[in-house]
Amino acid sequence: xxxxxxxxxxxxxxxxxxxxxxxxxxxxxxxxxxxxxxxxxxxxxxxxxxxxxxxxxxxxxxxxxxxxxxxxxxxxxxxxxxxxxxxxxxxxxxxxxxxxxxxxxxxxxxxxxxxxxxxxxxxxxxxxxxxxxxxxxxxxxxxxxxxxxxxxxxxxxxxxxxxxxxxxxxxxxxxxxxxxxxxxxxxxxxxxxxxxxxxxxxxxxxxxxxxxxxxxxxxxxxxxxxxxxxxxxxxxxxxxxxxxxxxxxxxxxxxxxxxxxxxxxxxxxxxxxxxxxxxxxxxxxxxxxxxxxxxxxxxxxxxxxxxxxxxxxxxxxxxxxxxxxxxxxxxxxxxxxxxxxxxxxxxxxxxxxxxxxxxxxxxxxxxxxxxxxxxxxxxxxxxxxxxxxxxxxxxxxxxxxxxxxxxxxxxxxxxxx
Amino acid sequence: xxxxxxxxxxxxxxxxxxxxxxxxxxxxxxxxxxxxxxxxxxxxxxxxxxxxxxxxxxxxxxxxxxxxxxxxxxxxxxxxxxxxxxxxxxxxxxxxxxxxxxxxxxxxxxxxxxxxxxxxxxxxxxxxxxxxxxxxxxxxxxxxxxxxxxxxxxxxxxxxxxxxxxxxxxxxxxxxxxxxxxxxxxxxxxxxxxxxxxxxxxxxxxxxxxxxxxxxxxxxxxxxxxxxxxxxxxxxxxxxxxxxxxxxxxxxxxxxxxxxxxxxxxxxxxxxxxxxxxxxxxxxxxxxxxxxxxxxxxxxxxxxxxxxxxxxxxxxxxxxxxxxxxxxxxxxxxxxxxxxxxxxxxxxxxxxxxxxxxxxxxxxx
Numbered sequence: 182x183x184x185x186x187x188x189x190x191x192x193x194x195x196x197x198x199x200x201x202x203x204x205x206x207x208x209x210x211x212x213x214x215x216x217x218x219x220x221x222x223x224x225x226x227x228x229x230x231x232x233x234x235x236x237x238x239x240x241x242x243x244x245x246x247x248x249x250x251x252x253x254x255x256x257x258x259x260x261x262x263x264x265x266x267x268x269x270x271x272x273x274x275x276x277x278x279x280x281x282x283x284x285x286x287x288x289x290x291x292x293x294x295x296x297x298x299x300x301x302x303x304x305x306x307x308x309x310x311x312x313x314x315x316x317x318x319x320x321x322x323x324x325x326x327x328x329x330x331x332x333x334x335x336x337x338x339x340x341x342x343x344x345x346x347x348x349x350x351x352x353x354x355x356x357x358x359x360x361x362x363x364x365x366x367x368x369x370x371x372x373x374x375x376x377x378x379x380x381x382x383x384x385x386x387x388x389x390x391x392x393x394x395x396x397x398x399x400x401x402x403x404x405x406x407x408x409x410x411x412x413x414x415x416x417x418x419x420x421x422x423x424x425x426x427x428x429x430x431x432x433x434x435x436x437x438x439x440x441x442x443x444x445x446x447x448x449x450x451x452x453x454x455x456x457x458x459x460x461x462x463x464x465x466x467x468x469x470x471x472x473x474x475x476x477x478x479x480x481x482x483x484x485x486x487x488x489x490x491x492x493x494x495x496x497x498x499x500x501x502x503x504x505x506x507x508x509x510x511x512x513x514x515x516x517x518x519x520x521x522x523x524x525x526x527x528x529x530x531x532x533x534x535x536x537x538x539x540x541x542x543x544x545x546x547x548x549x550x551x552x553x554x555x556x557x558x559x560x561x562x563x564x565x566x567x568x569x570x571x572x573x574x575x576x577x578x579x580x581x582x583x584x585x586x587x588x589x590x591x592x593x594x595x596x597x598x
Numbered sequence: 599x600x601x602x603x604x605x606x607x608x609x610x611x612x613x614x615x616x617x618x619x620x621x622x623x624x625x626x627x628x629x630x631x632x633x634x635x636x637x638x639x640x641x642x643x644x645x646x647x648x649x650x651x652x653x654x655x656x657x658x659x660x661x662x663x664x665x666x667x668x669x670x671x672x673x674x675x676x677x678x679x680x681x682x683x684x685x686x687x688x689x690x691x692x693x694x695x696x697x698x699x700x701x702x703x704x705x706x707x708x709x710x711x712x713x714x715x716x717x718x719x720x721x722x723x724x725x726x727x728x729x730x731x732x733x734x735x736x737x738x739x740x741x742x743x744x745x746x747x748x749x750x751x752x753x754x755x756x757x758x759x760x761x762x763x764x765x766x767x768x769x770x771x772x773x774x775x776x777x778x779x780x781x782x783x784x785x786x787x788x789x790x791x792x793x794x795x796x797x798x799x800x801x802x803x804x805x806x807x808x809x810x811x812x813x814x815x816x817x818x819x820x821x822x823x824x825x826x827x828x829x830x831x832x833x834x835x836x837x838x839x840x841x842x843x844x845x846x847x848x849x850x851x852x853x854x855x856x857x858x859x860x861x862x863x864x865x866x867x868x869x870x871x872x873x874x875x876x877x878x879x880x881x882x883x884x885x886x887x888x889x890x891x892x893x894x895x896x897x898x899x900x901x902x903x904x905x906x907x908x909x910x911x912x913x914x915x916x917x918x919x920x921x922x923x924x925x926x927x928x929x930x931x932x933x934x935x936x937x938x939x940x941x942x943x944x945x946x947x948x949x950x951x952x953x954x955x956x957x958x959x960x961x962x963x
Contacts, residue, residue, distance in 0.1 A: 266924060266925060267924045270666055270923075270924050270927070273666055273667050273668070274666050274667065276668050276669070291926075291927045295665045295667050295927075297667050429779060429782035429908075430779075432761075432762030432779065558927075559926040559927060559928060560926070561921060561925040561926045562692060562693075562696060562921060562926055563692055565906070565907075566692060566696070569784070569907070569909035570909075572782075572784075572908060572909060573784075573909065589691070589692040592691050592692060593692075
């Protein structure tokens with residue numbers, strides 16, 4: 182009898198521990214964070230989680246947080262994440278996401294679909310002040326939901342010494358000139374052009390050729406169009422001629438490295454290459470030009486950005502929005518630009534940026550015809566399968582590569598709908 | 599616990615009733631049992647909280663539509679039956695294909711790593727257990743060193759070793775060959791060998807039929823060149839660990855057994871085959887089982903070195919489960935992959951047990 186009671190007691194104790202473990206807010210808790218947002222900012226500490234590009238960015242963000250605390254009296258804890266996507270996901274599953282965090286366009290789609298983001302831009306006066314490609318990247322079902330913190334576009338980097346040596350003049354204005362210049366720049370030890378072998382390095386050719394990736398609403402994938410097949414065929418042609426090579430063929434991790442080591446004379450890459458060149462290849466003299474237009478004269482590039490994500494359910498919603506408002510002023514964006522080289526997202530700050538850094542004005546000017554990099558909720562694996570196929574472009578069939586990617590991505594879209 | 603066994607004691611008065619003579623014994627036994635439960639309670643609670651509960655939760659997530667927000671037991675989470683498993687096992691599409699690819703990659707990884715690391719560990723153990731070897735302590739430490747080095751450091755070291763201009767390719771270059779672009783080469787080793795023999799395209803039936811969204815021709819690709827580099831790393835790091843399991847087992851073999859074998863005229867190979875190896879069977883079983891578990895679940899090297907690239911040829915089920923959950927936020931499908939892997943490992947372990955016990959029965963006859 183007693184043993185049965187003992188067992189029952191133990192089992193009860195075990196279950197009690199078990200159930201507390203399951204309902205605690207630290208693990209897989211039922212969302213214990215306050216569900217009713219405070220009307221006015223309370224003074225509880227905000228957490229800001231971000232993925233840092235290096236010490237310069239971390240220091241700049243910490244400084245901005247300090248300045249905000251001084252102004253508002255709300256303390257901010259700055260958390261540089263080693264794996265941002267994972268750490269933010271852990272926060273959401275535990276019911277305690279960071280109050281403000283860096284959010285990339287693809288993960289933005291995931292969270293917007295789940296309805297966990299606060300659509301705060303409508304309450305801020307600067308919501309209309311961003312470049313349209315950036316606003317588009319963070320618009321979910323026609324609601325602008327998250328304010329972009331910076332901007333990047335792809336441009337054509339040219340090694341000035343190689344260019345002079347080959348006796349070339351004006352930069353290539355269209356595809357045929359790009360191909361001709363790549364041919365002239367190719368030598369025994371160096372290829373004319375390199376681009377990253379991923380969708381983020383290649384999709385701009387689709388837009389230049391009048392194609393697209395999805396329809397405007399993002400409900401239909403339009404990857405396997407004739408224009409896109411022609412664009413990939415054009416790239417494949419340059420690969421087979423050996424006048425364009427992917428970085429892996431050049432023994433480089435990404436195209437910017439191959440360009441820095443002068444294994445390629447031209448590179449299509451974003452403005453993050455500036456920091457790379459300064460840090461690792463200071464001897465390289467380069468020029469930056471807008472990307473050449475497609476056969477129909479269409480100019481296009483890809484834009485990349487992150488935004489200030491603010492969860493709907495959190496301890497200090499009003500404080501978080503206040504903080505984002507502080508971070509998205511022209512003045513603060515210029516401070517970030519000076520500290521770690523990002524391009525501001527606000528058009529007013531971009532004008533200042535162009536004046537301060539005329540050598541990088543190209544990136545800002547390209548924003549007017551930029552298309553956001555593809556971002557569909559839950560598409561990470563479909564995109565990496567696409568990237569794997571693109572890597573094999575030299576020996577692959579452009580039409581079938583696009584057809585497979587079309588099917589995979591459309592399946593992801595259908596699943597989310 | 600024996601202290602508590604008091605068959606007859608003053609503090610155990612016979613209970614009311616005529617048949618009281620045997621009651622105290624029963625009470626003592628129940629008291630013993632209660633004390634036993636009490637003493638093992640902390641461990642049972644720990645196991646429930648940290649082992650059983652998470653597994654049960656993961657099992658629930660694998661049959662739910664949980665989106666990673668808040669508790670998986672909240673009201674907004676619904677059971678979706680076997681939908682997550684169906685997407686992986688029966689519906690043609692990318693999830694199924696990637697599961698197939700990850701199983702193929704890991705299969706080759708296991709087939710190569712487990713036998714080689716076991717053989718190498720046994721060989722190393724036999725060498726360093728020799729009494730005549732000078733500097734035994736040094737060699738034991740040296741071989742064990744990779745195991746105690748952080749896997750992050752080892753992974754980065756191997757990234758350099760197998761870089762395009764790395765040490766391995768420099769050696770290959772000195773020998774007159776040209777090393778591959780290790781971590782960017784998705785070509786399967788068997789495919790490379792076959793193309794060397796003139797077979798460059800798949801024979802019709804192999805290309806048109808397949809399993810789990812991967813054609814038979816691709817199942818037969820072998821480990822990719824990138825995977826070979828990771829296989830080399832796995833063997834290098836774990837052989838020392840398993841050497842340590844073999845060493846005491848070798849020391850435990852009675853010297854007179856070996857002496858008797860020598861007296862009977864057995865040569866070195868016969869002594870190894872007929873005396874040492876049978877005596878090491880338990881250690882061998884342990885090493886094979888641990889190796890099988892660890893290799894099927896390989897994650898950290900993939901996460902650090904290749905992230906499944908190039909062309910998905912270093913994708914493993916554990917890494918696929920992580921990406922599906924954390925990056926694509928398909929938590930149900932991610933958990934389902936984990937359970938499919940779990941089932942696979944259970945089946946393989948049972949099969950391994952059957953094979954080993956069969957051998958034992960065969961050896962006894």
